[in-house]
Amino acid sequence: MKTISTQVCIIGAGPSGLMLGQLLNDIGIDTIIVERASLDHVLSRVRAGVLEQGAVRLLERAGVGGRMHGEGLVHEGFAITCEDEIHRIDLAGLTGGQSVMVYGQTEVTRDLVDRRAETSGVTHYEVEAVELHDLDGDRPYVTCRVEGEELRIDCRFIAGCDGFHGASRRAVPESAIRTFEKVYPFGWLGILSDVPPVSHELIYASHSRGFALCSMRSMTRSRYYIQCNAGDSIDAWSDDQFWSELRRRLPPEIGEQLTTGPSFEKSIAPLRSFVAEPMRFGSLFLVGDAAHIVPPTGAKGLNLAASDVHYLFEGLQAYFGDSDSELLNAYSERALARVWRAVRFSWWMTTMLHRFPDHAPFERRILETELAYTLESDAAKSALAENYVGLPY
Ligand code: APR
Ligand code: PHB
Numbered sequence: 149m150k151t152i153s154t155q156v157c158i159i160g161a162g163p164s165g166l167m168l169g170q171l172l173n174d175i176g177i178d179t180i181i182v183e184r185a186s187l188d189h190v191l192s193r194v195r196a197g198v199l200e201q202g203a204v205r206l207l208e209r210a211g212v213g214g215r216m217h218g219e220g221l222v223h224e225g226f227a228i229t230c231e232d233e234i235h236r237i238d239l240a241g242l243t244g245g246q247s248v249m250v251y252g253q254t255e256v257t258r259d260l261v262d263r264r265a266e267t268s269g270v271t272h273y274e275v276e277a278v279e280l281h282d283l284d285g286d287r288p289y290v291t292c293r294v295e296g297e298e299l300r301i302d303c304r305f306i307a308g309c310d311g312f313h314g315a316s317r318r319a320v321p322e323s324a325i326r327t328f329e330k331v332y333p334f335g336w337l338g339i340l341s342d343v344p345p346v347s348h349e350l351i352y353a354s355h356s357r358g359f360a361l362c363s364m365r366s367m368t369r370s371r372y373y374i375q376c377n378a379g380d381s382i383d384a385w386s387d388d389q390f391w392s393e394l395r396r397r398l399p400p401e402i403g404e405q406l407t408t409g410p411s412f413e414k415s416i417a418p419l420r421s422f423v424a425e426p427m428r429f430g431s432l433f434l435v436g437d438a439a440h441i442v443p444p445t446g447a448k449g450l451n452l453a454a455s456d457v458h459y460l461f462e463g464l465q466a467y468f469g470d471s472d473s474e475l476l477n478a479y480s481e482r483a484l485a486r487v488w489r490a491v492r493f494s495w496w497m498t499t500m501l502h503r504f505p506d507h508a509p510f511e512r513r514i515l516e517t518e519l520a521y522t523l524e525s526d527a528a529k530s531a532l533a534e535n536y537v538g539l540p541y
Contacts, residue, residue, distance in 0.1 A: 157306050
């Protein structure tokens with residue numbers, strides 16, 4: 149077996165692994181990333197597209213701010229529609245001038261992959277049989293198979309950035325981890341289409357037929373979603389059916405403006421809230437989707453990955469730079485405090501805006517009232533806006 153060594157072995161080349169790897173490499177901390185999928189697969193995944201200011205700052209720091217600032221769209225507000233009513237949430241006005249950046253996760257990933265290549269960062273793709281060893285000591289190691297050959301990577305720390313289905317969280321003994329989970333009784337059917345977005349701002353639509361979201365990737369590429377049944381098959385949804393269902397869930401004056409066209413990506417995503425505690429076990433740190441999942445309403449998934457990376461980066465920088473373990477020891481607690489706030493917000497937005505097949509009339513009335521109150525109270529709108537632009541870190 150070939151043995152190599154590095155300071156931090158990163159499992160997974162999603163946004164978490166790539167961001168962390170770049171920040172560490174840029175201050176001279178050596179990393180190796182091992183990724184199960186192919187580079188093509190990593191670059192073709194379509195996910196959400198709204199970045200908080202904290203994520204924007206982190207990406208700038210990782211040296212990938214250029215294209216994001218050139219092509220990303222700054223949004224100072226969004227709309228919530230309730231049946232046929234339209235309400236604007238003035239993010240900038242409610243938060244003292246803050247905004248979000250609409251820039252797809254696919255583009256973020258591409259920028260990070262390119263930058264890692266430019267700065268000679270090592271990533272092994274299509275790696276098989278990844279296993280983590282000796283996590284409770286200070287000389288952990290990772291074994292895997294690269295192009296048919298067994299490889300051992302010795303390191304000081306392992307960053308588990310391998311998503312919800314990865315190997316890292318599963319390497320922690322069950323007695324040392326506690327999980328919290330809620331599965332929602334519906335999914336999101338999403339499409340990408342090269343048509344201009346129906347509005348220059350996002351629209352979150354609450355409707356008796358179910359939730360819908362009008363988003364975008366650019367002024368010529370739209371991203372739309374509708375709430376669907378958890379068990380729906382993608383083949384049961386033609387483009388025409390999608391467009392007509394979307395239109396029915398929007399106020400008529402918006403629906404009439406909708407430009408339709410062929411979709412070039414169409415998929416159904418289940419909705420789940422999940423948190424694993426703690427986010428550290430010995431020399432292993434869990435980061436991003438490996439430790440937590442939020443439903444996409446509010447677009448917090450990638451932004452939480454960014455705040456985890458920020459806290460872990462600070463800890464590793466102090467450890468390797470100043471031999472100071474304090475921030476690293478505080479990683480799990482610092483990250484989880486922010487994670488739970490975003491889990492709460494995503495759950496709240498999801499619950500308020502969707503139709504639950506299992507809700508009794510009482511619960512429905514409560515949620516209608518929650519939405520009506522949120523849209524009429526400046527205090528409630530401020531709380532929504534403060535969370536949407538992202539709590540500070
Ligand atoms: N070994 C190596 N790599 C693995 C393994 C494994 N056993 N299992 C999964 N991976 C890889 C996946 O192929 C993927 O490239 O880990 C990566 C995890 O990436 P993401 O799932 O994107 O998770 P993360 O980087 O934490 O990003 C969080 O991106 O996934 C979205 O919705 C999510 O927006 C959120 C953000
Ligand atoms: C998206 O553009 O994919 C998107 C935007 C906002 C969300 C979720 C997804 O809340």
